[in-house]
Amino acid sequence: MSNHRAAPAEHPRITAEAGTAEVHEIFPGARTAVPVRGGGSRRIGPAEAGMATAEYAIATLAAVGFAGVLVFIMRSDEVRGFLLNLIRTALALP
Secondary structure (H helix, E strand, O other): OOOOOOOOOOOOOOOOOOOOOOOOOOOOOHHHOOOOOOOOOOOOOOOOOOHHHHHHHHHHHHHHHHHHHHHHHHOOHHHHHHHHHHHHHHHHOO
């Protein structure tokens, strides 16, 4: 069974004027489809003004703190020795 769809019916070609391009529809009938309208924009009240910026700042500080903890852990001798031992055993496998 073939997964290919049948080719859409041929549309009459419109000759392109100078400086314009010929348009091919990817979805046949899209030119006549009714566009979807959004529900409108929601106004942000004074209690929520600037919340996105504050949330991004808190997330950035948390990421920097987590990175600092990882750097501290990775610089310890125990973790460094464990990682080197892990790499040596992985390279020694037949």
